Amino acid sequence: MAVDETRKSVAVYAGHLISPIDSKSYLDLRRGAIAVDASGTIQEVGPVDDLRAAWEGAHFYDFGDRLIMPGMIDLHIHLPQFTQIGKSGQTLLSWLEKYIFPAESKFSDTSHARKIARWFFTELARNGTTLANVFTTIHAGSTDEAFQVAAEMGSRAIMGKVLMDRHSPDYLTEDVDTSLRQSVELCQKWHGYDNGRLLYAFVPRFAITCSSAQMQGVSKLWHEHKGTYMHTHLAESMEEVEFVHELFPDARSYTDVYKRHGLLGDRSVYAHAIHLDGRDLSELSSTRSSIAHCPSSNFFLKSGRFHYVPVTDAGIRFGLGSDVAGGPYMSLFQVMRDANYMQADCWVDPPELFYRATLGGAEAVGLSDKLGNLVKGKEADFIVVNTSRKTEIAADMLKQPTEEILSTLVFTGDDRLVEATFVRGRCIFELEPNLVSKTEQRFSGAPR
Numbered sequence: 001m002a003v004d005e006t007r008k009s010v011a012v013y014a015g016h017l018i019s020p021i022d023s024k025s026y027l028d029l030r031r032g033a034i035a036v037d038a039s040g041t042i043q044e045v046g047p048v049d050d051l052r053a054a055w056e057g058a059h060f061y062d063f064g065d066r067l068i069m070p071g072m073i074d075l076h077i078h079l080p081q082f083t084q085i086g087k088s089g090q091t092l093l094s095w096l097e098k099y100i101f102p103a104e105s106k107f108s109d110t111s112h113a114r115k116i117a118r119w120f121f122t123e124l125a126r127n128g129t130t131l132a133n134v135f136t137t138i139h140a141g142s143t144d145e146a147f148q149v150a151a152e153m154g155s156r157a158i159m160g161k162v163l164m165d166r167h168s169p170d171y172l173t174e175d176v177d178t179s180l181r182q183s184v185e186l187c188q189k190w191h192g193y194d195n196g197r198l199l200y201a202f203v204p205r206f207a208i209t210c211s212s213a214q215m216q217g218v219s220k221l222w223h224e225h226k227g228t229y230m231h232t233h234l235a236e237s238m239e240e241v242e243f244v245h246e247l248f249p250d251a252r253s254y255t256d257v258y259k260r261h262g263l264l265g266d267r268s269v270y271a272h273a274i275h276l277d278g279r280d281l282s283e284l285s286s287t288r289s290s291i292a293h294c295p296s297s298n299f300f301l302k303s304g305r306f307h308y309v310p311v312t313d314a315g316i317r318f319g320l321g322s323d324v325a326g327g328p329y330m331s332l333f334q335v336m337r338d339a340n341y342m343q344a345d346c347w348v349d350p351p352e353l354f355y356r357a358t359l360g361g362a363e364a365v366g367l368s369d370k371l372g373n374l375v376k377g378k379e380a381d382f383i384v385v386n387t388s389r390k391t392e393i394a395a396d397m398l399k400q401p402t403e404e405i406l407s408t409l410v411f412t413g414d415d416r417l418v419e420a421t422f423v424r425g426r427c428i429f430e431l432e433p434n435l436v437s438k439t440e441q442r443f444s445g446a447p448r
């Protein structure tokens with residue numbers, strides 16, 4: 001049969017497909033496949049035999065019984081803090097002063113920024129993270145380098161320059177006009193790059209380091225630049241909350257500080273959001289603001305316990321964040337595990353957790369029409385997971401029901417399981433050279 005030319009540019013990836021449909025139900029296709037076209041869009045998802053027949057002439061990669069799952073979404077992470085992973089012994093405000101601000105000051109040097117950005121985006125891909133919502137530093141040049149590196153490496157990110165104009169070390173304090181002007185310049189250069197692979201977020205660090213004028217300025221810019229994000233920290237530690245009350249005595253609560261400055265709304269992402277009351281939850285919900293839940297960081301910095309059930313019940317969209325270096329690892333497998341361990345009196349089950357690390361994260365940033373699970377028409381962001389990479393995982397695990405497989409992944413998974421990571425159909429990480437190309441077969445299915 002003559003092969004349609006366009007099919008030659010399609011790639012069919014076969015394996016054991018597991019992908020959330022919602023927070024409870026999953027597609028689990030033991031011999032499944034996805035067909036991905038040259039633009040990186042998923043054209044079909046189904047049983048491997050059906051796709052072999054439908055996509056004759058396409059490239060065919062057979063991952064055997066390895067898992068093919070949607071890539072994970074890290075809703076809150078700090079690029080410049082990657083060098084500070086594992087520095088402990090402090091709570092939030094003293095930890096910032098002792099480790100984090102000095103590390104961020106090094107980003108006045110753009111060559112340092114380039115070096116760390118390459119390392120950072122390499123590690124994200126190696127950990128199976130296909131979208132990260134990233135804080136950089138106040139430095140515009142270094143933020144530009146970080147975007148440049150992500151652009152070159154095929155990474156997907158929402159990212160932005162941090163804004164800080166008070167209660168910060170001199171070397172990280174800027175004037176409001178400069179911080180706003182540089183943010184707009186970066187936004188104009190990078191927001192929407194490569195058909196939306198890179199997106200811009202305005203990033204006021206938190207209410208302690210941002211004056212009213214700066215937050216109002218951010219609100220104006222965020223609303224003027226459609227499709228951009230606003231990303232900040234909210235109510236992470238009690239010491240921080242008390243300081244915010246002193247700085248803004250007229251505000252009812254920390255959430256109210258952001259509300260008064262026009263920072264709640266769709267496409268706002270609040271990291272941590274631990275110390276909130278019922279009214280705060282209603283405000284976040286009614287304004288369609290989102291939360292990045294960062295359990296590993298909350299544990300590491302002893303910040304407190306996230307109100308998992310009340311936040312869910314309030315209907316607030318939320319996903320998971322590693323918060324590196326507040327969290328000591330990038331792997332969202334480990335973050336999912338901590339999200340379970342951190343709840344003392346409720347059981348957060350693995351299907352729910354895997355949903356939060358994928359589709360739930362995509363919903364939180366308004367991108368679930370494009371990302372979050374393996375569905376026809378979405379962009380092909382996926383990972384190949386080989387459970388035999390960890391010898392303590394029983395060989396028959398993959399034959400078990402979906403929830404048992406997800407449970408094993410959540411409670412034993414880490415970066416070692418990830419063999420390959422794809423963003424928009426392009427392989428941006430493979431554990432060994434040619435790991436993906438070695439799985440390519442002739443259309444007949446015979447090994448090459």
Ligand code: GUN
Pocket residue numbers: 078092096100205206233236297323326
């Ligand atoms: N609050 C303000 N800045 C930071 C930061 O860098 N990390 C964390 N975890 N919380 C913050």
Ligand code: ZN
Pocket residue numbers: 076077078233271323326
């Ligand atoms: Zn953070």
